[in-house]
Amino acid sequence: MNAGSNEERAEINQELKDLYASLPEEDKLEFNIQLQKFLSKEVSRIKSDYESINGFNQPN
Numbered sequence: 903m904n905a906g907s908n909e910e911r912a913e914i915n916q917e918l919k920d921l922y923a924s925l926p927e928e929d930k931l932e933f934n935i936q937l938q939k940f941l942s943k944e945v946s947r948i949k950s951d952y953e954s955i956n957g958f959n960q961p962n
Contacts, residue, residue, distance in 0.1 A: 905911035925933055 905914055922930065922933060
């Protein structure tokens with residue numbers, strides 16, 4: 903996430919926890935599925951960016 907500080911990150915995390923806690927049980931499964939999709943996509947993007955910057959640790 904694009905939090906500007908640790909405090910802001912903690913506030914965002916708490917908002918997400920509160921949102922999750924307020925969901926009906928049947929919606930929590932869908933929330934978890936969507937969260938996993940989002941996290942997988944973001945990790946892949948970060949990995950791709952990292953590999954582009956580091957050139958796969960191979961000399962040109």
